[in-house]
Amino acid sequence: MTEFQTVIGLEFHAELKTKTKIFCSCPTTFAGEPNTHVCPVCLGLPGVLPVLNKRAVELAMKAGLALNCQISPFSKFDRKNYFYPDLPKAYQVTQYPLPICKSGYITVPDADGNEKNIRINRIHLEEDAGKLVHSGESITTSNYSLPDYNRAAVPLIEIVSEPDMASAEEAKAFGDKLKLILEYAGVSDVKMEQGSLRCDVNISLMPKGSDKLGTKVEIKNLNSFRAMHRAIQFEEDRQRRMIERGEKIVQETRTWDEGSGQTLSMRSKENDHDYRYFPEPDLVPTVITPEWIEAVRSELPELPDKREKRLKEECGLSYYDCAQIVATPALAFFFDEVAKIFDDKKTIANWLIGDVSRLINVAEKEYEQIPIAADDLAYLLEQAKSGAINNNSAKAVLEEMFASGKKPAEIISERGFAQISDSSALEEAVKAVIEANAKAAEDFRAGKQQAMGFLMGQVMKATKGQANPNLVKELLAKMLK
Amino acid sequence: MSIYDMTINQLQQQLNDKNISSYELTKKYLARIEEIDPVIHAYITVTPEAALEAAKASDERRARGELIGDLDGIPMALKDIFCTDGILTTCASKILANFVPPYNATCWQRLADVGAVLLGKCNLDEFAMGSSTENSAYFATRNPFDIERTPGGSSGGSAAAVAADLAAYTLGTDTGGSVRQPAHYCGVVGIKPTYGLISRFGIIPYASSLDQAGVFAKNVYDCATVLEAVSGHDEKDSTSTPYPIGDYRGACQRDVKGMKIGMPKEFFEEGIDPRTIEIVKKAAEKFAAAGAEVIEVSLPHTKYALPAYYVLACAEASSNLARYDGVRYGVRVDKPTLEEIFCATRSAGFGEEVKRRILLGTYALSSGYYDAYYNKTLQVRTLIKEDYDKVFASGIDCLLTPVTPGPAFKLGEMLDDPLTMYMTDVCTVPINIAGLASMVVPFADIEGLPVGVQLIGAPFSEEKLFTAASAVEVPRRLPPDILKQAVEKGVER
Amino acid sequence: MAITVNDVEYVAKLAKLTIADEEMDGYIKKLSAILDYMQQLQEIDTNGVPLTTHVLPLENIFRKDEVKPCLPREKVLANAPDTEDGYFKVPKIF
C-alpha cells in the first residue's frame, strides 16, 4: 500500500497590541458593550478615510524581525473586495503583492528531536472584521445575526508559513513557538480563547517521496492548538481514505466542528471568491529605512531560543528549569529583573519555579501580574543567603509578601524572623550555656564532638531559634578552646 | 446693483456698512431659492432654519467686532456629496435617501469655522457619475441660461446655483471634469485644484485617486477667497498634502506679462466644435495682448486619457460603492435572507448609470481581466502624467484649452448613449488622471450659451492659474429676464 | 470586445446586483460599446512602464497611536435600518 506524506502550511492571524485601531483612533480594548468602540471611520460610513497607525507598522516590523523575516523597504495596502455583514466597507484593507515582511523561519524540533526550520513566506498587515452574534445555536441554524463592529479595524498581522510541516506534532510545535515568540516580542496578546491569535490550516497528502503536492484543503474555525492537532489528524485520515478509495479531493474550505470532532465542508457559496484586489488609493506607501528597522530591533527583548541557551550556559540551569522559565515570558522577564540585583541565578530559578510559581497558582493569578516587586524578591533571597533569616522564614516571608503586599524587611522585623548575627549579643548567651552545662563543655574539650550539637541546641533554645547557627558554632568553638 | 450681483468682497462691504445684515441677506437668498429653484432644481435640500441661525450668529460676531474672515456671514451651498453633520446627505441616490451623517466633511467644517452660512445641498448626478445631473435619482437640474439644457455635471446643481444667484458661491467635486464642465456650461468660474490640496475627508467617494473638491464662484477673485479657506493639509486624509496654501488672492493681482501659455495641439483636433476652437484662440490672443507668450505644445497620449479614466474610475467606484449594502445605513429593501437584501437593496437603490459603472469596474478588476485593464491603465496613467511633466518642465506656466467640445447640450439628448456623453469629458479627464490643477473661466458665448476656457497648471501651481485666469476672465451674468420668463411659465419637476 | 450574458451575470453576482432579464440586452449593448472604446488602450506599448497608483509622491503618512473619543452609540445606530440591543440586525445570511 502507498505510504502518504502529509504536507501542512499554517496561516496565523494575530491582533496587534496597539492602543488604537489600525486606521482610526478607536480603542482596541477587548469586550465592551457592542458598537461602543466605533467611529465613522471604522463603521465605514460614506466619505471617511483611513490613516495608518504608526505603532501597528512598528509592531508588524517587530514580529517580522522576531521571526527572522526580511522587512520590505517598500510596502503598500490593497483592497480585498467581498460582501459580508461583519465587513463595514465591503472590502478589507490588507497587503497583497507587497507585504511588510517576507521570508522568515522558526526553528522547531522534528519527530527525531532534531532542529528543523519551518519557513515563513510572508507577514502582512491588515484590518480585522467585526463580530457577528448569531441568534440560534450556530451560523447555520440562526434566524438573524447581530453585527458588532468593536473589533472592526483592529490591526492584525497575517503570518503565512510555507508548507513545511509534515505532522500534527510539527504544526503544533510551530504554533507553540510562534505564539511564544510573538509574546516575547510584545506584538500580540496571543490569546486563542479570546481570538487575538487565530489559526487556519492548509493540508494535503502526497505519496511519500513525491514532489507533486496534492489538492489542498483549508481548515478554519480552530480555537486552540489542541483543536488544530485533532483537526489535522482527522483530515489526514479523511484524505488518505478518500485517496485509497480512488476519490478525488476537492479544493475547498472546511470548518472544524469541535463537538463532533470532524471537519465539515463549508457552503460552496463561501468558496468561490474573486476578491478583485487592487491598490488602496486612500493610503500611501510605507517606506522603511534601515535606521527605522534598527530602532525597532532595539526594542526587541532576548527571544526564546537565545534565552534558553543563555540560561543553560551562563546560569548553569538544567534543561528542565530553562524550559520552565522560558515558556513563560513574564516569568523570564522577572527572572532578569531579579538577576540584576541578586546574582545567584540558580537560586532565583529555584525560587521562581518553586514557591513563586506555586503562590501565583494558589492566588489564581497570571504571571503577568506577579504581585511582588523584583527588588523585594532579590532582597529576600539576599537575606536568606547571608543567613540573616533562615530558609523556612524566607518562605513564610514570601507568602506574606504575596498576601499582604508588605515589604520583606517589614515582615522580617514584625515577625521577628531576623537571626541574631551580632557576635557580641550572642557571646553572653553562649557563655551562660557553657556555665550551665559544664559537663557537656568538659566532654567537648575531651574530644566528644557530639557535645557540640547539644550545646548548640541549648543556645538556639535560649535565643528562641533566632541565633545564626554558623555564628553560634563559631563562638562555641572559640570559647571552649 | 442688486445684492445678487455682488462679489464676496462687495457683500462684506454691505454687511460692514450695515446696509444689510447677514440674516437679511440669507433671508433674501432663501426667498430667491423659493421663487427660482422650482424652475432650476439646483437644490436637493434647503436648510432655512440652520442657515438663519448661522447668519444670526455671524451678525452677532460682527456687532462684537469678532468677525472671523471674508466668508463670515456669506450664504453658500454644497454639492450633496459633502457630508454635513445632522443634515441629510443623499449623493443624489435613492440608496442614501435617509442618510444623516454624524460628521462634517473637512472642507465644509473649515468653511463653517469661518462663519459660512449654509443654504442647502445641491443636486448632482448620482454618486457624481454623469455629465448632466440627469443621473440624479431625484430630478435633473436646469441650465439657468436655457432651462431646456443641462447645467452640466456632475456638480450641475452647484454650478446652476451660482449662475442663478441661489448662493454666493458653492463647492463641488471633480473626478473627471465635474466642476469645470458645469462651470463652463453655466458661465461661472470653477476650479479643480491639484489632487491633495483640499481634504477628501467626508466627501462621498466616486473614484478615490481622481476625486478632488472644487469651488464655483462668480469670478476668479471670489474663487481665490474660498479656495484659501478650504485648502490645506488634513490629518484625517492620508492623501492630503502638507503643501502650503498659496496666496491666491494676491496672485489674482499679478501680471501675466512674460508668462508662457501652452496650447496643446491634441485638444484642438477632431470632435471639437470649430466655434469652441475659435473662442479658445481668442483667449490666446488676449493673453498675447497682455504680454504673455503663447506656445504650441504636444501631449501625445491625450486621446488615451478618456478610456483610461473609465477603467480607473469605474474600478475604484465598484469598490467604493460596495459599502451600500443595507446593513448599517441607507435604504434597505427587506428580504428573508441577507444575501437577497444585498442584491435587492443595491439593485433598487442605484440608478442605471451607477450600476453600469459598478459592473464595468468589477469586470476590469475581476480575475482574468485585471492585467489587461487595470494594470495596463496604471501604466497609461504614467505615460499621460509624463507628457504633462515634460511640458511643464520645459517652462510652460499653464496650458490653455477648450473645456468641452461645445456648449451645454439639451436635456435628454444623450441619455441613451452613454459613450457620447462620456466624450464630453475628453478635455477635462486628463487633468484628473495626471493630478494637475485646472480652472475654467467664462470667456464668451455661442448662441447665448456661456463658453469658458480651461487653464491647466502643474501640481500646486494654483497661484499661476489665478494670475492667468484673472487676465482672461470675462465675468458672465445671467440676463435677468431669462429666469423671469421661465418662472412665469413654470416647469414640471 | 463582446461581453457575454455570462460575463455580465458573473460580475453582477460579484457586485451583488440583480439584472432583470429585460434589462440584460441594454446592459450588454452599452457595456460592449464602452469596453470596445477601452480597447484602444491596448494599442499602446507599455512594456517596462511603471504603474502610477498615486499621482502624489507621498509616503509614510501616519497617525499616532492615541485613543480619541468614539461615536456615541445612539449616533452609531441612528442610520441603521434595523437594530437590536445595541447591535445592528440582519436576517440569516443565506
Ligand SMILES: [Zn+2]
Ligand atoms: Zn473607529
